[in-house]
Amino acid sequence: MLNLLTAERIKLLRSKKLWIVISILILLPIYQVVNSKISVNYGSDLVQAKDTVINGATGILMMEKNGFTILFVICAFISFFIGEEFQNGTIRNALSLGRSRTHYYLSKLVTASLLSLVGVIIMTILGVIGFSVVFGFGEVAGITNYLSYATKTFGTLYLLILANVSIYVMIGFLTKNIGISLVWSFLYTIMTAFVPPVFLQTEHFKHVTFWFTETFLNYSDFASPVDIARFPEMVLVSIITIMLSLGLGILFFNRTDIK
Amino acid sequence: MSETILKATNVSKIYGQHKALDKVSIEIKRGMIYGLIGENGAGKSTFMRMVMGLIKIDEGNIELFGETGSRGLQQARRKMGQSIETPALYPELTARENLQVQAANGGVSNREIDDLLRLMNLSHTGKKKTKNFSLGMRQRLAIASTLITNPELLILDEPINGLDPSGIVEMREIIQRLVTERGITVLLSSHILDELSQIATHYGILHNGKIINELSKEELARETRQYIELETTEVQKTVVVLDELGIKDYVVVNSSEINIFEKLDDVAAINRTLVLAGVNISRIGTTRQKLEDYFLQLTGGNTHA
Numbered sequence: 001m002l003n004l005l006t007a008e009r010i011k012l013l014r015s016k017k018l019w020i021v022i023s024i025l026i027l028l029p030i031y032q033v034v035n036s037k038i039s040v041n042y043g044s045d046l047v048q049a050k051d052t053v054i055n056g057a058t059g060i061l062m063m064e065k066n067g068f069t070i071l072f073v074i075c076a077f078i079s080f081f082i083g084e085e086f087q088n089g090t091i092r093n094a095l096s097l098g099r100s101r102t103h104y105y106l107s108k109l110v111t112a113s114l115l116s117l118v119g120v121i122i123m124t125i126l127g128v129i130g131f132s133v134v135f136g137f138g139e140v141a142g143i144t145n146y147l148s149y150a151t152k153t154f155g156t157l158y159l160l161i162l163a164n165v166s167i168y169v170m171i172g173f174l175t176k177n178i179g180i181s182l183v184w185s186f187l188y189t190i191m192t193a194f195v196p197p198v199f200l201q202t203e204h205f206k207h208v209t210f211w212f213t214e215t216f217l218n219y220s221d222f223a224s225p226v227d228i229a230r231f232p233e234m235v236l237v238s239i240i241t242i243m244l245s246l247g248l249g250i251l252f253f254n255r256t257d258i259k
Numbered sequence: 260m261s262e263t264i265l266k267a268t269n270v271s272k273i274y275g276q277h278k279a280l281d282k283v284s285i286e287i288k289r290g291m292i293y294g295l296i297g298e299n300g301a302g303k304s305t306f307m308r309m310v311m312g313l314i315k316i317d318e319g320n321i322e323l324f325g326e327t328g329s330r331g332l333q334q335a336r337r338k339m340g341q342s343i344e345t346p347a348l349y350p351e352l353t354a355r356e357n358l359q360v361q362a363a364n365g366g367v368s369n370r371e372i373d374d375l376l377r378l379m380n381l382s383h384t385g386k387k388k389t390k391n392f393s394l395g396m397r398q399r400l401a402i403a404s405t406l407i408t409n410p411e412l413l414i415l416d417e418p419i420n421g422l423d424p425s426g427i428v429e430m431r432e433i434i435q436r437l438v439t440e441r442g443i444t445v446l447l448s449s450h451i452l453d454e455l456s457q458i459a460t461h462y463g464i465l466h467n468g469k470i471i472n473e474l475s476k477e478e479l480a481r482e483t484r485q486y487i488e489l490e491t492t493e494v495q496k497t498v499v500v501l502d503e504l505g506i507k508d509y510v511v512v513n514s515s516e517i518n519i520f521e522k523l524d525d526v527a528a529i530n531r532t533l534v535l536a537g538v539n540i541s542r543i544g545t546t547r548q549k550l551e552d553y554f555l556q557l558t559g560g561n562t563h564a
Contacts, residue, residue: 007363014352089347094364096311096343097408098336257314 004107033130056132063157075185082172163241170249270319294459303448340405350390365408395426
């Protein structure tokens, strides 16, 4: 497993994909700081419930503010990262050396998860610093222990993202093709963002809305006490999503024929 | 007796209604260069993928280095290297980086990389990305990549496919060098029997998923060797004259044809002696069954090899 991770590190560090993802996640907070400053200069007020990030303290919510963008960037990255191994035939090189398919799958998941973590850490740090410089560090309304709040919020938001990373990795291994993986990953991201709230309109299936991590990511306010109280539920849904996608992904990958 | 490196027993692979491999049995011993010959779609790559554990076996079993269980096979595969179908490389990486990735995959050090680049004549490629390599260079790099883990068995699928004549000669020399210098056993495939005949020590002919013939280099040479073809209405009389000439290696094919396998440079002298002895000769000349003709004859002649 460690050998496979070393191989992934070599491939990733020399790949354009990594630098494209990191660049997007660096430029996005900078652009948003500038954009917010321009809005304020034109007389608009930043409102936490609407703008999500309004000062340095709320910069911890950069993942919430950019949930969709992060998911699209990561799903595109994962589609290429896994799909090209199948399309170049390079997956044969590792597997024919007697490497376990489960280890191979896990090495891809760990690498994608670590890249996502690094990406969102950079984005959050730049968000906190950028908004602090322009608008001051300030505070999150109603939060007395900021460090504890920031840690829990960041951890929960990352787990919600990680659940999607796990789904994208599963799709990548199931489709074995960059283009098809991109289409299905995009569809999954869009569908789970917009379809679950439809269940809220029904009497019997309301609860289904909260079986999807994107519901929390897109429709929660991570600075509101009501939603902060739902962090354990978000963590649980994320962990179940990760376990299910991981189990299914490994099961199918172990049974698949490698061309 | 040499150690058996690979033993496939009645191996089958079925895709829907199509039997890609039908009870294939092959035994490869240490030191062999085993050539798997078959037209496109005969099942060569399928067999190789099965050996490498890339696709599931529907029937039969495979033994590698004496190991049969799934864990044992997985361990045994660490002693193997493969280049199946197109060279599997990372196009955005250099030759050295590709080898570093494979060294990491195999859990071995990078110490051999320089030697392998030199061995494959790729030392000069420097920072050139493999996507800009010629096919020959990519083939050589793919082989270098398989060698990084010091394999005892090398599986090469159509290694000369798409190469120009000089590339073919170079590839042949590389494979021969690997066998003599590193003692590697090789299983390689091709649909060109003539090319394999210059390198392989043993052959398996695969047709429609079945092994239809297995033979050694010597047997193939015997099957396809050059001979004098003689047509006459007086076979008995001809045989007497041939005996008088001291020719022993000949075969009476039928009532009008004799094939002579020696004194191939003396056709004119044999002809003169026969005529002077009053034998009525309707045709005499040297001929050779081409390897491709031999292959077509075996496969029914209706395939493009």
